[in-house]
Amino acid sequence: MKSENSMQRHVNMINETHDGFIENELLPFLRIPSFTLNKKGINQAKEFLISYIRPFSDNIKEFEEGLIMADVSGSTESKLLIYMMYDTQPITKEKEWISEPFGAVIKTLPPPLDKLDKCVIARGAYNSKSPLMCFLNVIRILKEQDALPLSLKLLFDAQEEIGSPFLLELLKNKKELFKGCTDAYYPSMKQDLSGKSILKLGYKGILSLTIKVSSKNKEPHSAFSSMIPNPVRDLIQLLNKIYANNEFLIDSLRKPYVLSEKERNMIDDLMEEINLEEIKQKAGIVETIENDPRKTFTNYLFKPTFNISTLKSGFLGGGTKNMVPNSATCNIDIRYAQDISIDEIYEEIQEITKKSAKKSKSHFELIKNIGYESSRVDKNSTLVHSLIQSAKQLGYSTQIWPLSAAAAPLSAIKKNIGLNFIAGGLGIGGLAHAPNEFVQLNSIIDTRLANLYFLMKYYENLQKEE
Structure with missing residues (x-):
């Protein structure tokens, strides 16, 4: 009492x-x-x-x-x-x-x-x-x-x-x-x-990266683009070697996450209970990639993601300007459910970046911001x-x-x-x-x-x- x-x-x-x-x-x-x-x-x-x-x-x-x-x-x-x-x-x-x-x-x-x-x-x-x-x-x-x-x-x-x-x-x-x-x-x-x-x-685990690509040129007219490095193009090519067509190309995250029996059972139960539309409303989401609710929800929880939160380069004012940018920067966050160390993922991306740098006249800088498993x-x-x-x-x-x-x-x-x-x-x-x-x-x-x-x-x- x-x-x-x-x-x-x-x-x-x-x-x-x-x-x-x-x-x-x-x-x-x-x-x-x-x-x-x-x-x-x-x-x-x-x-x-x-x-x-x-x-x-x-x-x-x-x-x-x-x-x-x-x-x-x-x-x-x-x-x-x-x-x-x-x-x-x-x-x-x-x-x-x-x-x-x-x-x-x-x-x-x-x-x-x-x-x-x-x-x-x-x-x-x-x-x-x-x-x-x-x-x-x-x-x-x-x-x-x-x-x-x-x-x-x-x-x-x-x-x-x-x-x-x-x-x-x-x-x-x-x-x-x-x-x-x-x-x-x-x-x-x-x-x-x-x-x-x-x-x-x-x-999920996360690895946050910044990639900077640059050249020593000023920002010359685009008529010169065939004779000088283009950091924007080089950055896009690098990104496409890591992730393309909605899939990872690096070995550590290439294989999809395999749900355990317990996880599949939990998803079965959740699909009977959750209101996906309410989840989307709360997060401010209007459009999704998949139409199938189960696939949308399962991908949300378990599929590794490659998100470009910042992509900045070139002329950002009104109208157009025909010039070759001398720098390009992007911020990336990778999220994953697999039991993989962030060092393994980072080292793969680091190796791809080094190979890209050897083939280009642009200068590459890979910055590891944060990461935890x-x-x-x-x-x-x-x-x-x-x-x-x-x-x-x-x-x-x-x-x-x-x-x-x-x-x-x-x-x-x-x-x-x-x-x-x-x-x-x-x-x-x-x-x-x-x-x-x-x-x-x-x-x-x-x-x-x-x-x-x-x-x-x-x-x-x-x-x-x-």
Whole structure:
């Protein structure tokens, strides 16, 4: 009875403080323009976070590049590692936003998302500053009531959107910082538009590259094109040696991913449950390559992808200009579900680039930006069970996906320090990296309550295991 009364007291406190949390904690944090390369905004967000956690945290450590670590003492010696990111994507296509991107305005989105009613609209609202603040708020409430069930190690990343390079080095070279951690959890808002909780058992791997091709020429008239190198043409030819006709040509990714029996069964079950049109709406997708829904969804999760996010060269003004460009640049991200090291993929592309350079008068530069392997978490792990139970406590069922098509530096947590990890939690949001990124206002209370139940359930399950 005492335990039930204590839990109800925590629930009441979260409900009673909800409006104040939105107005005085969440919205002010969302209004800080903390896109990764904005050092002023990152520093402002960092100071906000340190000030917020100082009353209930110990051993707050500031590292380079905005990374923060802190301990929060509970009733256990072991600690659950909590990964959180507070940097965001920069603002693009500002004219398409219905409000100022860092204004954190509450309003209704245009159709078809108007059915969600009022939403908080801000860059970083969904990915991932709202779930971060919701989680910290619940920790603060529990600490004030001397009721935090387990100890935590907080990890705040300010470089996630550029691949977390400093964190990756820390995980590789400073493993002792994470001694005593049991698992790693990334608080997120993972409900679909119908309210069902989505839990994904891992991430694709990713390799991000920049390729620059250039010549020493000025930018002469195109009449000279037969006698001088053309960096644009050379770049396109190089790309076509890596990927062409919707298929990889490099050995490491040439063979398609083979689904296991468990994965095929999960896809069978998901095709009975998912609403692909809602998934597309939430992501801002209008057109897809395939018409068959099953093939579209299976490719989304498992097919290796070759994405050119930037391709820049030549005359970009109005009209035309007949000239031979002296440089061409592209940014590429490769995502894959296979159990392959990023070094194997990179070395193949590096070799192809060297061969192209030998055959051309252009100069080639291949830059490795970030990379981490694919990873998985067991469906029967304490993390997964605890998240399913916390959603159920609030009346929500959980849909389990075999994999996330996204990539995350959390994969390096598994590889370097051997911890299971997962991203999960309640709350409805979307349009990450796109104009009008949002979280549904009425779902934020479930985000906070689910954090409470997750911490309690994880502690209970951990005690049973021990």
